[in-house]
Amino acid sequence: ATEPGGLIEVKLANGGSVKGRTVILSTGARWRNVNVPGEQEYKNKGVAYCPHCDGPLFKGKRVAVIGGGNSGIEAAIDLAGVVEHVTVIEFADQLKADAVLVSKLKSLPNVVIHVNAQTTEITGADGKVNGLKFKDRATGEEHVVPVAGVFVQIGLVPNTEWLKGTVELSKFGEIVVDAKGQTNVPGVFAAGDCTTVPYKQIVIAAGDGAKAALSAFDYLIRQSAPAPAEAALAG
CATH class of the missing domain: 3.50.50.60 (FAD/NAD(P)-binding domain)
Incomplete structure (x- = not known):
């Protein structure tokens, strides 16, 4: 769950939850x-x-x-x-x-x-x-x-069933991401075999994890930067 300008909440199966300013989804996929x-x-x-x-x-x-x-x-x-x-x-x-x-x-x-x-x-x-x-x-x-x-060799099943209705998924259930690993929900990124990125290989997933982390860091910097009007007043 997300709120505009608020934290992103991930609810856990044990009844608890974790919250963060950004989230990286990397739940992988399983062989069919x-x-x-x-x-x-x-x-x-x-x-x-x-x-x-x-x-x-x-x-x-x-x-x-x-x-x-x-x-x-x-x-x-x-x-x-x-x-x-x-x-x-x-x-x-x-x-x-x-x-x-x-x-x-x-x-x-x-x-x-x-x-x-x-x-x-x-x-x-x-x-x-x-x-x-x-x-x-x-x-x-x-x-x-x-x-x-x-x-x-009859396909992979992304571990994304729990995400239906929260982030955009492809017709195959993969999390739709852009070149930076960003989903359609601000602050939510994804990496690896659970995404639409082609070639499900460990080296690619590892690289995408690093890319998503860098993108999340960039997102946080931009979110915490003062607005232009505030910056002018501060100057």
């Missing part, structure tokens, strides 16, 4: 889960969400990528240069990624694409992933793909 048996059991044991982080762990192995949007296809392209083979699983009847990415993916010799495919289970043995099961949505036929890793 596919919610099938085996996903939670084998998380970090073959089930991964970041191809940049975990891709090298599967060098020379077979993996699957769930998701045919830009993030999924970009992940599949990147992984294809590291792993032995990539299987792409997309629920819709066609890949949703940009045409240039789809064209690049289809040019790679070690990639197989399954569309209209519903992932039903991630299987494992001895504490690690050994396969993925999917159902052909057109025929109902079930298939098993032997893989050592499954990369879930």
Whole structure:
């Protein structure tokens, strides 16, 4: 809650609240889960969400990528240069990624694409992933793909549900910020994966945090500066 010229109040789940002249929102985002048996059991044991982080762990192995949007296809392209083979699983009847990415993916010799495919289970043995099961949505036929890793690439969910009705959010729930990290509410800034800034990477979020802090500092200086009339009288 905010009041013109007053403090910004953040109410906490425990019933308390904190107030400040500025606020920086940096609540991050979480990976969207596919919610099938085996996903939670084998998380970090073959089930991964970041191809940049975990891709090298599967060098020379077979993996699957769930998701045919830009993030999924970009992940599949990147992984294809590291792993032995990539299987792409997309629920819709066609890949949703940009045409240039789809064209690049289809040019790679070690990639197989399954569309209209519903992932039903991630299987494992001895504490690690050994396969993925999917159902052909057109025929109902079930298939098993032997893989050592499954990369879930079906999007990020910003941790901003609690902000609805207070600051402007994009259609994806991201906090809308300008180049300085300012939201549409004076004195409220935001940084990191919860915002509309592209490329959800740690180095970018860290830089945006510094930028938001500098912007908040600049905002405070300007708020505390005397008005021109007051400055004239003081002179």
